[in-house]
Amino acid sequence: MSSAVSTAPREETSPTRADSRPPRKRKRTLRTRTVHARIFGVLGLPALALYLFAVLIPLFLAIRYSLLDFNLLTSKGPFVGLENYVTILTDGEFWRALSFTLVLTAVSLVVANAAGVALAVVLNRPRRFFNILRAIAFVPAILSGVVLAYIWSTILTDRGVLNSVLGQLGLSALQTSFLGTQTAAQISVIAVSIWPTIGFTTVIYLAGLQGIPTELNEAASIDGAGPSRTFWSVTWPLLRPSLFIVSTMIVIGGVKSYDISVILTGGGPVGATETPAMQILRQGLTENNPGPANAEAIILLIIIVVISLAGFALNRKGDVD
Template sequence: MRALVGRHYGGRAPGEPRAVGYLYLLPAFILYAVFLLFPLCQTIWLSFVHWDGLTVATEAGLDNYRDLFRDPVLRDSFLHALALLVFYAALPVAIGLLLASVLSRFRVRGMTFFRTVLFLPQVLAMVVVAVAWRSILAPDGLLNDLLRTVGLEGLTRSWLGDYTWALPAVGAVGTWVETGLCLVLFLAGTQRIPRELYEAARMDGAGAVREFFAVTLPGLRAEIAVALTLTMIAGLRNFDLIYITTGGGPGTSTSVPAYQVYHRAFEINEVGSAAAVGVGLTVLIFVLTVAVTRLVEGRNTT
């Protein structure tokens, strides 16, 4: 019988993929190669040359990559991006976990409306968000007006024009945008945690805090990994918010790698340097994403 089946399938076991199956993948692979692989390879090649976008390119070797560590502007831009991860990833995940644990423990009326309002920033274009918050954080904006109204005029300042507060101000906008995404992910995750685990924890005398660390947090590992991955990528590739609100300023206090790619490629015509920054940013995103995935997978296997 096995011999007859083998002859019928050309010597292959039933269900074994055949070469014709790859033809179905070919259109998708062609699009992937044209719009991703080819530009990526070209960017890597450009990162090893000096080119202003017009004249003949000259070989640069590793000079563009050395500048990532030697040039203080480029070096600081990566440090700013890492600092923004606190606002784009750490704070939204922490706030989302707190809100999700509270909302899953207590019944709240209007949950759908509450969830929609918090998730709304995710469906807004970042350009719209940037324009709105630039107006709010302006010297005569809503935030300073509110501080004056409650008698805290001494705290008013030009939030986006202050060397100390510009980066935290932009980061606070990122926290506002990403918190809704984290909350929705965590609320969905809490719904699949068996209620028996919460009941068992309460029978053992666990309070709200112990219940969170013993039941909710372990049950949300997969959602936390997804949230951290998405928010870290959003924070590291942040461009439009910086471009519209501060333009990398004041000085270079809010400059980030994505903004430096634009600035060097289209404003000062250093295409090779811009390509090196882009490759470096890609590697950084890849390393952090793999680290988060490995960390979660490692804990799940223990």
């Protein structure tokens, strides 16, 4: 009986001790996670430093300079508050440039998305010929805007390739100054800006299509759905992430567009194709007026952030629905 009494406490305490001690494997896992977190933290320091010096500090300086009245020679000036912002927002040239930029962005959104989806559906074939066509479609997206603008400038000038071809085909009535009149110049800049965007959107939508399980399309066809119904009911809803990525990139690129307008038209004729980015450079460097230039840059940044946040909200709402 004494032995039974002496062994009872051992049976009660041993499970408690076993439960209070984490398993050896769990210790190793926690230790490994801690080591990995420290390694990633150390490796992320250069990127964090680069982001700090390349983004945050310039942004802080831009906000500071937008509140001052100074020039590049003195780098000093009195504090004027929001006066530079009022100057920009009451300037008709700013609103004209912003209107053209927003039209360019809106047209790019519609045309590039529609063309990108159509090309992606056509090129989504496991054949070598279609692989070649994919590469060809993506070539304009690889080239810089300066190169594209120079190529198209040789085509669209008054004595360029396009007018020459129209004349040889007997279509002289269609010959015009594509870069010399306001409407034609705006259409030309928008068209040239959209061209490389289509290649980019095609690749993104191709990746989205190839990520859709084939079983879904097969199930839809078994249920009697045709190609059109299958696309709109199965494929298109699953392309929502691709649509969000493409639209966000198009909006950012459109609002800050610069190089194609500069090379093709220089912002003309009569400022018809001038963009806010061109005005920022002209005011800040050419006219030595960096205060309003920084204010316009901050306004442009706010527009991009607002549109991007609206896109995030719509995308999240679509995911919930």
